[in-house]
Each structure stands twice: as C-alpha cells, then as structure tokens.
Amino acid sequence: MTDAQTVSVAVPEPGLGQRFRWAIQDTVTMTWRDLLRTRRQPEMLSFAVIMGVFFLLLFYWVFGGAIAAGAGVDYIQYLVPGIFVITTLTGAQQTGTGLAADLGEGVTDRLRSMPMSQFAVLGGRTIADALRNIVGVLLVALVGYLLGFRFASIGGAIGAIALAVGVGYAFSWMNAAIAAQVKSAEMVGMLSMFWLFPLMLASTAFTPAEQMPGWLQGFAKWQPISVVSDAARNLSNGIPAGDTVLWSIIWIVVLLAVFVPMSVAIYRRSA
C-alpha cells in the first residue's frame, strides 16, 4: 500500500514580507469581523460606551464638591481628561472578557486550522475595542462640554484623546494575555478586580495625589493611568505638559512591548 504515490501539493513557504502583508490583511479582516459582531450586540456596545459617561456624572455630582477643593482648577476641567483614561481602561477590561468568551467558541478552532496570522485574532479584537473606545471618549467629551468642560486647543484635544486611547489599547493587550491564559470570561472578570480598581481609584484621574495617604502617593503618581491622566489633563487645559507626555508614551510602549508578544505567545501555545 505504501508504494502508492502521494498527493503532493506545492505550498511555497511565504517570505517575511509576504507574511507581514498577510498579517496586516488578516488583522483588517478580523477587525471587520469584530466590529460586525459589536454591531450585532448593541447592548454590549452601549454598555461600554456609556461606562465613561456614567463615571463622569458619578464623580462630578457625587464626589465633585469634596474633591474639587484640592484640584487647583475648576473640577470639571480636572475631571473630564481623567475620565477619558478611565473610559478606555474599562473598555480594555472588555477586551479580556470578550476575547475569553470568543476563544471558548468553536469558531476559534476553525480560525486556528486556517492559514492566517495568529496575531490577527488578538490584533483585530484590540483594534475593534480601541475604535469603540474612541466613540466612548468622544461621548465623554460631549457630555463634559454640556457640563461646562472646554478644551484649550484642538491640538490639545487630539493629543489628550490619543494618549487615553493609546493607554487603553495597551491595557487591552494585557487583558488579551490574561484571556488567552485563563480562557474563561468569568475568571477574566474576577481577575480584573485586582488591577482595574487599584489602577482606577489610586490614580490622579479623579483626585490629585496630594489628597491621598502618603504611602500611596508614590504609586498614585507614577502608575500609568495617573501619568496618562496628568498628560491628558495638561494637554486639554493648555498647561505645559512637560514630561507627562513623554512618560505616557514610555508607559504605552513598555506595556505594548511586554503584552503583545506575551499574548500572542500564550494564544499560540494554547493551540
């Protein structure tokens, strides 16, 4: 039996450039697919987008008076740029829960059996979530405007929103890594309590670090959410942003450099 001829299909090994082009093409395709899915689940979209507005109103009306004292500026001018960052951070948390659910579905096995870039499965998802985050941030800016918030300049507005979306994108990849590892939306949701709340609440997004206990101030000043909040606030208000923009970019680059390869490796390994 073994002397029979074998079907042989010549499949040339693609070069590096070809693989790169395919990876981009696949990522675009997967982004399209994830946006299509988002459109089919409007409740998920609205929840994610409204989250930021919810935090804005909550902090403005409930805690606003108490916190405003030490802020140095009108509290709405202090708060809105911080909420940009909080919006993208909670959006990033959804990358994890969404992806974990997705990885549990049978379609993921089909994708794995196809000649596609494995990066694209995660890349498409994170980009779709970043696009959704932009919508969420713009909505926060709109509601902020109604409450009296004003950008100092167009350039500052673009810079502030770009940094907020950038750090959210980086945290999306951190969550993609967690999701690829634990593969359960519930677990991802529970685990997010351990990073989401400390990063969110022990940050300068809502309140200046000086108002926190001394032992917490070091963390609260230098953790990524604070650094990006400060930068977004400075850019929005036309205050010289100084090193905060640089440190924001450093944080974003470092987080991406760690978590993009890590999540792709975990996703590949769990095949």
Add this chain to the structure above:
Amino acid sequence: MTDDAPAQSVDASRPIAVAARGLSKSFGDTEAVVDLTFEARAGEVTGLLGPNGAGKTTTIKMLTTLLSIDAGAASIAGIDVASRPDAVRRVIGLAGQSAAVDEKLTARENLQLFGRLYKIPSGERTTRIDYLIERFELTDFADRVAETYSGGQRRRLDVVASLIASPPVLFLDEPTTGLDPHTRTELWGEIRELADNGTAVVLTTQYLEEADRLSDSIVIIDEGVMKASGTSADLKRDLERDVLEVHVASRSDLPQAAASVAGTGASASSDPEGTRLQIPLTGGAHQSLSILRALDAEGIEVADFQLRKPTLDDVFLAMTSGGGAR
C-alpha cells in the same frame, strides 16, 4: 444521494493524501491516541469509526494542527504536519464538532470572513460564495444570523465553510451528529460527491451505518487504539462468522434465553429494550440447530429466527468494548 452502495474497494492506485504513522497523544495520564497508523486517499471517504471518547476528535485535531503530536508523524498532501503547520492549513478544510462558525454573523458574512482569511481575491470570493450558497441550498437563511439556525442549517454552513478554499483534503468531525435522517442522507450525498470529484475526505463517526454506506475505507478505533481497518466488505469478511438472530416471544424470557445459549458454549448479545438475541456462530451453521434445541428444551418460545451474514455492527462489537455505538 443514490442508494447505490459506494465502491467498496480500496483503490491502491489512488494517491495517498493523508498519512498518519504511529500517531500518539496523551493528556496527563490518559492516553487518548496510541500508535495510530492509517492512510486516506484522494477521491475516497475514509471513516474513523469508534464510540465516544475513542480518540477520533483528538486524531482529527492532531491532523489539522489544532493539537501537537506527542509521538509519530503525519503528513497531509506530502506536507509534514509538525514541521509545517501553516502549509498544512493551506491544503485542508475542517468542519464538524472541532470547528464552527461565528454565531453573530450571517452565513454569507461567515463565508466572506473565511474567504478573506484564505486570501481568495475579492471577485473570485464572491462568485465562490454565491456558488456554494446555491449548491448547498443555504439561500433561504444565508442572510440570517447563524445563532438563529437549526442544527441542520448550522451543520450545513459549517461544512460549506470548510469548502471555501476548495481544499484537496477535507476533515469532517462527526458531520452528521444530531441531524435528522433526511438531512443526514442529503449531507452524505454531498460528501460522496466531493470525494468523487477527487477530494480526500476523512470523517469521524460513531454511526456504523454512516461508515458502512459512505466510507470507502474504515478505520475502527477504540480507546485510542486502532482495532481494524479496511473496506467495510473486508472487515465483514475478516469476521467470517454468520450470525444467528433469535427473537423470543416474551421479553421476560430474554435473560433465561441468553443463559441457555451460553450453556451451549456460544455467546449471545442482546439489546436491553428488545427481544432479540444476536449469536455469532463459531461452529458453522449446524451450531444454530443445537442452540434452537436448547431454547426449545428450556420451554422458551421462539417467535422468529434467522441466519445472516455479519454486519459492520457485528464487526464493531467484536472489535471494541461495545459501548456508545449505534
């Protein structure tokens, strides 16, 4: 689907499309697949037959690059699975329980998604999708979201999705599980046609009838080990035992009847709900006489009996631990 039996001979002139050599896979202490060797040829349907948990899906997952191979080797269309998984993915299609479609997308969108990921150029892709939708009769639900589909519609889309890139090697993991008989027969016809057009089809099934009717060659697996392989006719011939089937008039007589058959040195198997005993004859046709005499002596009323050639069922029961197969 016609009722003609498929060609029941392994045609050695057909080229080998899938070669598994000593495939093994363990999960912890559980050996899911042990030293499995078989071949599948272009233009043929190769059926992996076995009960639940036999290692069929694990085998398919190894061959389709979804699971790493612990030991042994496999090649698809001459391409080594372990060393060139990306190349293997270009020549295979996968459908069934180890693959699925995006529930939130319509059939057309699913096919667009997979077609784009296979890098089929846009115009060609749309033509192909239109053709497949019509050919496999998805038209009625092609623009509805997949989560609203019936089991049969979903399975049909699943199979069609695996055909989008016209793969020379197609893996179908229990393609007809849960389908109604009509849909199943239709799907059989479509699978048969794919093979007749030159595709190498490897399918897993726990339905003996499916393996018997559809497969050119059958590999029986149980507890991860290959028990037998060959055409359905080969397997039946190897068994070389006629079977005496006895229907007792009263179901309550069944245990006693089985005991008295055992008393003659033969072994009887029965289905728990029925009144039927199946007795493989080891001592030729005259053995049936002594069995019937023994039943008569015990006063068991025999409603009917017949002597028949072994079916694949008998092969399967003889080869496996028995449970789970229908």
